[in-house]
Amino acid sequence: MKLYVVDDGPPSLACRMTFKLLNIPFEQIEVNYNVGEHLTETYAKLNPQKEIPVLDDNGFLLSEHIAIMQYICDKYAPDSQAYPKDPTLRALVNHRLCFNMAHFYSAIAPYTLGTIYFEYPRNAVGLKRVHMALEVFEEYLKRIGKKYVVADHITIADFPLVTSMICLEGIAFPYDKFTRVKTWYETFKRENPELWAIAEGGLKVIQEIEKNPPDLSKLDHPIHPVRKTAKH
Structure with a gap:
């Protein structure tokens, strides 16, 4: 495979x-x-x-x-609690996966990675979208009242949300006021070191390219205006 x-x-x-x-x-x-x-x-x-x-x-x-x-x-792993069979829990997992892709990551990626790789600015509109996405995530964590995004154990719903958060951490974006999001994120890091090691590898790359953007002179994207310069 x-x-x-x-x-x-x-x-x-x-x-x-x-x-x-x-x-x-x-x-x-x-x-x-x-x-x-x-x-x-x-x-x-x-x-x-x-x-x-x-x-x-x-x-x-x-x-x-x-x-x-x-x-x-x-x-x-059909019997794993990572993707539970219970219809209600599975629906919540599916929802959080969709929420991340359609709302959370779709707000975060353009403001973080998008401005590193392409000629797009970090502006007030993008910042507002990120704050709105964090506010919604904060509310979902409040409503569910669990250690992780769906339950008191890890599910696959946590993973894309964690990897969205590394984009924010990678550019030193302040998110401390979103206390439930911060607690969930720090709990994931602390209690799942082997899983976090994978995400942390990506985080370190993002931190590096935020400081020293890569050479993209050979990238010819059909839609986005590629950033050709070596520095911001």
Whole structure:
């Protein structure tokens, strides 16, 4: 089983954390985002969307990190509480996965990684979107009243939210006033060192490229204006 990833990509990190939690072996294949390896026709044979990650399970190709995490749980660990069978708990897990992708990460990524890789500014509108996303997440944690985002144990719903948070931490974004979010995030780090080590690897990359943006002169993105300069 192969997983095509990028080292600082939150969706890739969330998939890797799922494999780690379930103790499922896989071959990790790094995709060079900075030179546009994912935009090639060769990569398009794996994923016509030309996005990362992609799972190759003995010829079965699957993209979209949420689908990958759900598939891995259903096929290889169907009795795991990481993706509970109880309809209510599973609905909450699915909701938090969708919430992260549609609302939380979609607000955070443009303000953090988007401004590192592309010629987009960090402006007041982007900041407001991030604050609004954090406010909603804070409310969900208040309503659920558990240690983690769905239950008092880890589920796959925690992973994408953690990897969204590393984007904020990576640019030293202040989030202390969101006390429940901060407590959940710090609890995850403290109580899950092996899982956190995966996310922390991505965090360190983000911290480095925030200070020293990578050379993207070979990246020809079809939509976004690539930042060509070596510094902000």
